[in-house]
Amino acid sequence: MWPYLAIPGLVAGIAARSAVWYFAVDQPPRWSCPACGSTPRRALVPVRPLTGRCPRCGSSVPPPVLVPELLGAGGFALAGWLGGGGLRVAAVCWLVAFALPAVLVDARVQFLPEVLTWPCLAGVLALCLGQAAADGAPAAAVRTMLAGAVVAVLFRVLVSLAGVGRGDLSLAPSLGIVLGYLSWSAVVVGIAAGFCIAGLGVAASMVVYRRGLSGQVPFGPPLLAGAVLTLWLTAR
Ligand SMILES: [Zn+2]
Numbered sequence: 001m002w003p004y005l006a007i008p009g010l011v012a013g014i015a016a017r018s019a020v021w022y023f024a025v026d027q028p029p030r031w032s033c034p035a036c037g038s039t040p041r042r043a044l045v046p047v048r049p050l051t052g053r054c055p056r057c058g059s060s061v062p063p064p065v066l067v068p069e070l071l072g073a074g075g076f077a078l079a080g081w082l083g084g085g086g087l088r089v090a091a092v093c094w095l096v097a098f099a100l101p102a103v104l105v106d107a108r109v110q111f112l113p114e115v116l117t118w119p120c121l122a123g124v125l126a127l128c129l130g131q132a133a134a135d136g137a138p139a140a141a142v143r144t145m146l147a148g149a150v151v152a153v154l155f156r157v158l159v160s161l162a163g164v165g166r167g168d169l170s171l172a173p174s175l176g177i178v179l180g181y182l183s184w185s186a187v188v189v190g191i192a193a194g195f196c197i198a199g200l201g202v203a204a205s206m207v208v209y210r211r212g213l214s215g216q217v218p219f220g221p222p223l224l225a226g227a228v229l230t231l232w233l234t235a236r
Contacts, residue, residue, distance in 0.1 A: 002080030005089075006073040009096065013072025016101035017050070017063060019116065023101075024062045024108035035059035062108045071100055078228065082235045087134060088181065091127035092231065095120060095178055099171060099224050106220035112167025121148075121174045128181045140181060147180020147187045148173040154191070168219045175227040186234050194219075194226030 032039045036057035049055050052065040075096030079089050098120035106112045125148060132141035152173040158164040172191070179190040202217050 002083075003077055005076040005080035005093070009073035009076025009093070010069055011072075012076065012093075012097040013069035013100070014050070016068040016072055016097070016104065019101035019113075020063045020068060020104045020108070021061060023105040023111070023113045033057060033059065033061060063104045068100060068104055072096060075100060075228070078232060082231060084181075085131045085134060087127045087131035091124045091131065091178060091181070094123040094127060095174060098123065099174060099220075102167075102171060103218070103220035103224045106167065106218040110165070110218050112165065112171055112220045114167060114170050117167060117170035117174070121170065121177070124174045124177050128177055132181070143184065144177050144181045147184070148177040151176025151180075151187065151191060164219060168223065171220055172223060175223060179227055179230060182231070182234055186230055189234070190227040190230035191223075192226070193230055194223035197222035197226050 033054040033056065036054060036059070038054065038056040050066060050069060052063060052067075053060055076093050079092035079096065082092060083089065098116050102112050102116040102120070105116075125144070128144045129141050132138070132144060152169070155164060155169045155172040159166060159169050175190060175194070176187055179186040198217065198219055201222055205217065
């Protein structure tokens with residue numbers, strides 16, 4: 001059954017493309033092409049060209065071709081494969097649907113739209129707690145809430161001490177909740193994996209682009225990657 005979840009995941013990826021275009025093309029957010037100013041396909045539900053190029057002038061617009069669509073399909077399929085109950089699967093799908101466009105925007109313009117990250121947090125918390133209630137597992141419910149709170153406090157400290165962005169503060173508790181539903185070790189490994197991947201990214205950008213440490217590096221994508229990788233590795 002889980003491979004079929006790739007289909008709604010694909011739809012979520014298409015929606016993510018619209019969100020990324022909206023938030024990452026320019027700041028403040030807008031719908032039009034940054035090169036020619038045309039607004040592709042005005043519709044009730046705006047669908048952006050999957051090619052990642054403006055249909056009128058051909059200039060590239062984020063995100064790259066098929067990236068959100070494939071990540072969305074993969075994320076939803078992973079949620080189904082992890083299992084753990086219907087609401088738990090929905091929680092991981094919800095995380096993918098909201099956090100994926102947020103981190104793709106972050107990767108482009110170093111800005112995590114809180115209009116995506118806060119609904120992400122509310123949804124994963126409600127769904128994980130719902131699953132814990134359905135399973136009659138109060139310990140899992142308490143751990144889920146505590147994990148979200150602990151990660152929120154950790155990032156609150158990092159925002160004041162290490163200059164971590166406020167957007168990261170709104171994304172990280174969602175990851176803490178989804179990981180905390182599993183176990184405390186999943187929380188530690190998942191968040192630590194995010195830091196490791198971010199560190200590798202900084203090192204790689206210093207080597208490839210000869211950037212200094214001062215250059216701003218998006219923290220959202222490595223955080224989400226670390227959490228998803230941990231979900232996958234700790235499954236079953
Ligand atoms: Zn254009």
